[in-house]
C-alpha cells in the first residue's frame with residue numbers, strides 16, 4: 801500500500817489532506833510537528849512526505865534539509881505545502897531539497913494530481 805506522511809500543524813488542513821489522500825486509497829501517517837515527522841519518516845520510510853513549511857518550532861524547510869541529508873531518508877520525495885506564494889519562495893523551497901510544491905489553500909484536483917505525479921516519480925527504476 802502507498803503510504804504518505806503528512807506533517808501539518810493545522811488541524812483543519814490535516815483533516816482535509818487526510819480525507820483527500822484516503823479517498824485515493826493511500827495510507828496516511830500524521831505528524832503535527834517536524835520532530836515527530838522526522839521520527840516517523842525514519843521509522844516508517846513512507847513513499848512520500850507532504851511537508852507544511854510553517855510549523856511550530858522547527859520549520860518545514862529545516863526538517864526537509866535534515867531528511868535530505870540523512871542517508872536513511874534522503875530518497876523519500878518531499879512536497880512542500882505553503883501559504884506563501886511570494887517571489888523567491890519556490891527557489892527557497894527547492895534549495896531546501898523539496899521535490900515539489902503545493903500552494904495553500906489546497907485545490908483538490910491540483911493537490912491529488914501533484915501527489916500522484918510525485919509518487920510516480922518516486923517509484924524505483926525498473927532493473928535490467
Ligand code: MN
Nearest residue numbers: 809852854855
Ligand atoms: Mn502550518
